[in-house]
Amino acid sequence: MTHSSRFFDFYRRLLRIQAEVEDSIKISKSELSNKTVSKRITKGKTILNFEDLADNWPLICVTFDRVTTTFADYTDLFGDIPKILLKEEPQKILTKKMTRSWLEGKILPTKLAGEDINPALLDLLIHQTLRPFLIKHSQVLNSLVKQEKWQRGYCPMCGGKPDISYLEKEVGALWLICSRCDAEWRFRRLMCPTCGNQDPNATTFFIDDDEIYRLYLCDKCHTYLKTVDLRKIKTQVYLPLERLLTLDIDRQGQERGYRPGYMYTHDI
Ligand SMILES: [Zn+2]
Ligand SMILES: [Zn+2]
Structure with a gap:
């Protein structure tokens, strides 16, 4: 298989996981009033924050595990995935604190439980894990933005x-x-x-x-x-x-x- 067809094979798998996850995400109708949204928008604050995602926390952890395992099947594309990510329980790796940091654009750690990790890889794994959650929330809240x-x-x-x-x-x-x-x-x-x-x-x-x-x-x-x-x-x-x-x-x-x-x- 060529490099690009391997990439599309990987991407198809990833999309399938994200589509399945998106279907199981529960979102309680937004409690944000139009007034609150408009205030946040005027101040340059984003509508969605970590607390909105936290309702689906167990599903986020399961998704992180599935995404990481998928990346690990394509070491020819992404290099070796640190062992700690594959052997440890996902909720011990992807903490709420780290997820919040990622969402707020802060710098990610370079070590996890003593093992080196490339922050670019960690960024990519968190991004692909949270993507279906962010997309679903964004679709629900979209009509509130002027x-x-x-x-x-x-x-x-x-x-x-x-x-x-x-x-x-x-x-x-x-x-x-x-x-x-x-x-x-x-x-x-x-x-x-x-x-x-x-x-x-x-x-x-x-x-x-x-x-x-x-x-x-x-x-x-x-x-x-x-x-x-x-x-x-x-x-x-x-x-x-x-x-x-x-x-x-x-x-x-x-x-x-x-x-x-x-x-x-x-x-x-
Ligand atoms: Zn510029
Ligand atoms: Zn966005």
């Missing part, structure tokens, strides 16, 4: 960074998509969502030959953002999947010396 009041570079639902964006069909407005929960929010065009840079002399963008994909580069924080121009596409597009179909654009950004904006705050 788009015009949120003009920030991070997600109004969970605080995640965007990893892809699109220009909408009608007026070509820019929408960012959260790397964690797939929520979409409107953002100013030609402004860097990572550092807020708006200087036209410190931003560049490239358009591919079919004019469908754009790569925005920020010369202040040296990050890039991928954009799909929906005005140029006739068929239906599933944007979360576009992340994977545009890996070549990531490569182009990285070859030019830039890194993805959503990785900016993580110490990896």
Whole structure:
């Protein structure tokens, strides 16, 4: 099997787990009032926080175990998974404290029970574990966000960074998509969502030959953002999947010396 077909095989397995988990998540109808949400949004605070996820804590631990085991079956793609992750009970590894830290974008540990762990791998495992929970909550809370009041570079639902964006069909407005929960929010065009840079002399963008994909580069924080121009596409597009179909654009950004904006705050 080639490297890329191994990757898609892995990704299919991961998606199947996440879809199963998403079906079993219980969410009590949001107790947040419109007033509370609007107050949080005005102050730049996200709607979703750790307490909202904690109702499903046992399921989160089981999911962490399933996700870790899946990664361990693909060492050719991800390298060896530290033994501690596979032999220890998931709730002893993925603590509530660590989950909260991840959600708040804090630095993750480099050792677990005395064994070294790459924080980038830990970040990825927690991300893929929490993804179905964040997506489900985000879908429930989505209608409470007033788009015009949120003009920030991070997600109004969970605080995640965007990893892809699109220009909408009608007026070509820019929408960012959260790397964690797939929520979409409107953002100013030609402004860097990572550092807020708006200087036209410190931003560049490239358009591919079919004019469908754009790569925005920020010369202040040296990050890039991928954009799909929906005005140029006739068929239906599933944007979360576009992340994977545009890996070549990531490569182009990285070859030019830039890194993805959503990785900016993580110490990896
Ligand atoms: Zn989000
Ligand atoms: Zn920037």
